[in-house]
Amino acid sequence: MNTAMHTPQHTLPTWGDAPTSRAPGWIYTDEALYQQELEKLFYKGHWCYVGLECEIPKAGDYKRTQIGERSVVMVRERGRPGQSDSINVMENRCAHRGVAFVRERTGNARSFVCPYHQWTYKLNGDLVGLPFRNGVVREDAEGHKTKEGGMAEDFALCDHGLNKLKVARRGGVVFASFDADVESFEDYLGPEVLPYFDRVFHKPLKLLGINRQRIPANWKLMQENIKDPYHPGLLHTWFVTFGLWRADQRSQMVMDAKGRHACMVSRRAEVAAPSGASAAVTQGVTSFKADMALGDPRLLDIAPEPWWNGPTVVMMTLFPSLIIQQQVNSLSTRQIQPCGPDAFDFVWTHFGFEDDTPEMEARRLRQANLFGPAGYVSADDGEVIEFVQDAFSANPQARTISELDGTGVQPTPHMVTETLIRGMYGYWRSVMGV
Ligand code: FES
Ligand SMILES: [Fe+2]
Known part of the structure; x- marks a missing residue:
């Protein structure tokens, strides 16, 4: 049977002759396009973030999370004597009837037992047993035994394990892919971005806390927000006023050869506003509040760390699912879990290093108040991309303009540019065929 004949083909609107710097609103609202994004970006050809190894420190520790809309479980399995532990990632979908058998966000298990009919899996995803596999034995009045029911003789447990994902671990960070043929994680990041990844994840990590929020906007808008280096100096009163992010900072925009991943690398000016604010940078910036002062100055008790090696800020976007x-x-890591074209869950994992002093740990936690769902800075981003989504929903044909610093795609030695956004949509269009 030709099934294609029976599959309704949704015809997507076409991008047309407009340049990549003019994105139409429907790329953020179209349900069929969104389903294709899940297939082509989250389930194939890409690595997605799963978590930090320090979230599951002991053998049997697990964490439930998501790749795209699919539920997955990351679990630590003790290695054989002399071997290190393995970290396995499996789809949280029972091979029997599909139940997502792990319900807790985190826990510890010796095996996974599905609640519905108790199919039981090892921590590597192998099926080890199921009730009534050999049926039940009935004995009649004469003592004759007959077997009733059960699985077929040739039902092999080894053919019915969980869907096991390919796993990449680097620097204590775990990524996974449903695609067995995906390139290596190192090739995926590319030689431009990988050194910035290694710069952060250079010694054992310590988990400090997790925030979650649902943002009513398309998942791509979050990636865009971090690939837009000049909005912080305008939108975020906090950054402007206290000098954490200014348009004249020495900055560098880095991207991989495909334009999908990026790093905004920046060095904070030596003098902090408001006293040191240069008039040229804050002039006309209405979010600059000269009379705003901190109730507790310890929030800006910044201690340079040797591993920074220059930059005071590096924001990385690893397409499609992660911001570092x-x-x-x-x-922190910020994980994007899309849920429909017009919403995503955003999970913030704040971390430090195992060898941090108590003072440094307290400092990292204080500064984390800038970020997360109610962060002094990040609350603005969640709200503003919701406004953007509302506009696209109301008028999906209207287009955006991302043409600061031209229409090309290239690394730049400054932040007054939208080149990283153009880079992402160039890549997105090539994979999506839009
Ligand atoms: S659905 Fe999991 S055991 Fe039946
Ligand atoms: Fe922002």
């Missing part, structure tokens, strides 16, 4: 933040002493 270093804002002075505050470190």
